[in-house]
Amino acid sequence: MAxxxxxxxxxxxxFFAQIGGEDKANVPPLIQEGAVxxxxxxxxxxxxxxxxxxxxxCGDSYFAENIEAAAEKVVELTSPxxxxxxxxxxxxxxxxxxxxxxxxxxxxxxxLGIPAVTGLYQENPALDLYRKxxxxxxxxxxxxxxxxAIPKMATFVHKLGLGQELGLPQEEGYFPRGFRINQFAERxxxxxxxxxxxxxxxxxxxxxxxxxxxxxxxxxxxxxKDMVSATIALVTSGGIVPLGNPDRIEAASASxxxxxxxAGVDDLTPDAYQTCHGGYDPVYANQDPDRxxxxxxxxxxxxxxAIGKLYDLYYVTVGNATSIANAQKFGQAIAExxxxxxxxxxxxxxx
Amino acid sequence: MVHVASIxxxxxxxxxxxxxxxVAIPHPLGNPELPEDEERELRLRLxxxxxxxxxxxxxxxxxxxx
Numbered sequence: 001m002a003x004x005x006x007x008x009x010x011x012x013x014x015f016f017a018q019i020g021g022e023d024k025a026n027v028p029p030l031i032q033e034g035a036v037x038x039x040x041x042x043x044x045x046x047x048x049x050x051x052x053x054x055x056x057x058c059g060d061s062y063f064a065e066n067i068e069a070a071a072e073k074v075v076e077l078t079s080p081x082x083x084x085x086x087x088x089x090x091x092x093x094x095x096x097x098x099x100x101x102x103x104x105x106x107x108x109x110x111x112l113g114i115p116a117v118t119g120l121y122q123e124n125p126a127l128d129l130y131r132k133x134x135x136x137x138x139x140x141x142x143x144x145x146x147x148x149a150i151p152k153m154a155t156f157v158h159k160l161g162l163g164q165e166l167g168l169p170q171e172e173g174y175f176p177r178g179f180r181i182n183q184f185a186e187r188x189x190x191x192x193x194x195x196x197x198x199x200x201x202x203x204x205x206x207x208x209x210x211x212x213x214x215x216x217x218x219x220x221x222x223x224x225k226d227m228v229s230a231t232i233a234l235v236t237s238g239g240i241v242p243l244g245n246p247d248r249i250e251a252a253s254a255s256x257x258x259x260x261x262x263a264g265v266d267d268l269t270p271d272a273y274q275t276c277h278g279g280y281d282p283v284y285a286n287q288d289p290d291r292x293x294x295x296x297x298x299x300x301x302x303x304x305x306a307i308g309k310l311y312d313l314y315y316v317t318v319g320n321a322t323s324i325a326n327a328q329k330f331g332q333a334i335a336e337x338x339x340x341x342x343x344x345x346x347x348x349x350x351x
Numbered sequence: 352m353v354h355v356a357s358i359x360x361x362x363x364x365x366x367x368x369x370x371x372x373x374v375a376i377p378h379p380l381g382n383p384e385l386p387e388d389e390e391r392e393l394r395l396r397l398x399x400x401x402x403x404x405x406x407x408x409x410x411x412x413x414x415x416x417x
Contacts, residue, residue, distance in 0.1 A: 291380055347352075347355060347401045
C-alpha cells in the first residue's frame with residue numbers, strides 16, 4: 001500500500017456535477033472539495049492509492065464562449081490542490097463539453113506540468129483539437145457508456161498517478177497523439193514490409209507502421225457555362241510576391257497567405273515581382289514570374305474576350321512543407337473571399 | 352477551381368477535381384529553353400486548357416492532359 005496517496009483533480013460540466021441543465025450552462029468555473037457525480041465511481045476504482053481531492057465545475061456554454069479565460073481559471077482553481085494528475089469528463093460526443101475537457105486538460109498539463117487525461121467519442125470534434133496535447137481515452141458516444149468509460153479512465157489515472165510510463169496508444173488504449181518514438185526493431189524494414197504485403201495479398205489484417213494522412217474530398221464545382229462573361233482569379237502556392245516580399249511570407253512552412261492587386265499590370269517582370277518560395281530553384285521564376293503566375297497569358301485572354309474579366313487581386317502563399325491544417329485554413333479563407341467578390345472560377349498554379 | 356500542377360500525383364492525393372499537368376516544378380507555366388515567343392505560346396496553351404477544364408462538367412477527379 002502506498003504511503004502517500006497520489007492527488008487527482010477532476011473536471012466536470014454543470015450537468016454531470018449535478019448543478020443543473022442548460023439553465024446552468026453559463027456558470028463560470030467553480031471548485032468543490034472531493035469527488036462529485038461520476039467522480040465518485042472513479043474514486044471507488046482508484047481505491048486507497050489515489051484520491052480525488054477536488055472537482056472543478058464549469059457550465060458548457062460559459063466554457064465554449066470563453067475558452068482561453070475559462071481554461072486559465074480552471075488552472076487557477078486547480079493549482080492550490082497540488083494534484084499529481086488531472087482528469088476531465090468523460091464528455092462522450094458532447095461538443096462544448098468535449099472542448100472544455102480538452103482545453104482544461106491541455107492548460108493544466110502545460111501550466112502545472114502534470115499529466116492529464118480525458119475521455120471522448122471518436123467523432124467528438126474536440127478529439128482532433130487536443131489529441132496531441134493530452135491523453136484521450138475512447139468512449140461511447142453518450143453517457144450510456146459511462147460504466148465502460150470509468151474503469152478505462154481509472155486505469156489511466158492510476159498509472160499516471162503512480163508515475164508509471166505509458167506504452168504505445170494501441171497497447172494502453174488511448175487515441176494516438178501523433179508522436180514518433182525511435183525504437184529498434186529485430187527485423188529489417190524490408191522484411192517487415194514483405195510480411196505486410198503478404199498479409200495484404202491474403203486479405204488478412206495488418207498494421208501499417210506509417211499511416212498516411214487522410215485528405216478531405218470536396219465535390220467538383222459545376223462547370224462555368226458562360227466563360228466570356230466570367231470573372232477568373234489567379235491563385236498560386238508558388239510564392240510569387242511583389243519585390244521585397246512585403247508581407248514576409250515564409251520561404252517554408254508558411255503561416256500566412258497574401259493578396260496583391262495586379263490591376264493595370266499586363267506582365268510580371270523581375271523588376272517588380274519575385275518568388276519567395278524556398279522549395280525550388282528560384283532562377284526561372286525570378287527571370288520571368290509569369291512562369292509560375294501566368295498573368296501575361298491571362299491578360300491576353302481577357303483582351304481577346306475569352307474570359308469576361310481577370311479579377312484584380314491574386315492570392316499567394318508558399319506551398320513548401322506547409323502543414324495540412326494551415327493549407328486547409330488558407331484555402332477556405334481564400335475561397336470565401338473570392339466567392340464574396342463574385343469570382344466565377346479560379347486557376348491555382350503550383351510548383 | 353482548376354489546379355495547374357507540376358506533380359499530378361500530389362494534386363490527385365490532396366483532392367483537386369480538375370487538374371492540368373504543368374511543365375516542371377521551377378517553371379510550371381514556362382520553359383526557359385524555348386525562345387520567348389514560343390514560351391509565351393506554351394503558357395497561353397496551358398491557361399486555355401485550364402479554362403477549358405473549368406468549362407467542363409466533371410463528376411470525379413479529372414486530369415486534362417490534352
